[in-house]
Amino acid sequence: MLLYRPFENRLNNALSKHQLYRAQWSIMYYLNNDASVTLVELSHYLGVEKPTVTRTIAKLEEMGFLEPVPTKDKREKRMQLTDTGRKVYQEVRAAIDEFEQEILRGISEEEQLEGIRLMSEIRKNLMQGEL
Amino acid sequence: MLLYRPFENRLNNALSKHQLYRAQWSIMYYLNNDASVTLVELSHYLGVEKPTVTRTIAKLEEMGFLEPVPTKDKREKRMQLTDTGRKVYQEVRAAIDEFEQEILRGISEEEQLEGIRLMSEIRKNLMQGEL
DNA sequence: GAGTAATAGTTATCGAGAGTAACTAATTAT
């Protein structure tokens, strides 16, 4: 199976230093410092229902890591990282990069790239089946 | 990230036909038709605490998919698939194999094997970091 | 071999994070 708990446990561990949880991180990760997103966009990207996103976003906003950006369409709620959010992103990112190095030790650059290519291929196939 | 919700959603979908959930399936999958396991063994394999296993096992037993096998050590609770359990295993397995074929389409046998090798390499690294 | 350690499992309680159903408000299409 692709899902592997010990990996999740390690991730949780890296996040716990900042009181973050996986679902929250996946949103900060998607924003990747600069971008902004709507809830629907996130819901598609994450493959999760809207109420789930609403809740997670609300928590991140309350924690001061996310803030709304104004938009023409008044239905939309578009969000971006705050300054603190960006700082935390950087720190967590570094911690995760570190443990990723660790679990990839003994695996050549080439093999890693091949692996990433494979995963995105699978992802593409997955997305097609979603319609 | 290695974890990818749409994949989990597809898996859930394959399982839902038999009223199964992922945590339950992961145990049936580990048993792989024949073997038997103790809770501690599962707890290590799954990377999950004992109470979690207790609950999941209890549900599977109640559903009639798992049964205890007698053992010398009276502390142990060793479990195996029942006949119904084995039947369900086969059916679900077939469904999962099918959708795995689907999401692997366009990826050569070689690449798949290379991918599997990579994953188990990562897994090995992960396990070492667990001590 | 008696007494202490360790091990296997359970119970109770908590929290994250997913889902569905039913809703409001805003925008688009007819």
Place this chain on the structure above:
DNA sequence: ATAATTAGTTACTCTCGATAACTATTACTC
């Protein structure tokens, strides 16, 4: 102008993870 669609929210439910504190059995130690 009205109907349909879209974005998001609220309320509620469920799975599945964790911890703490416990019992029963087995293994270790002196």
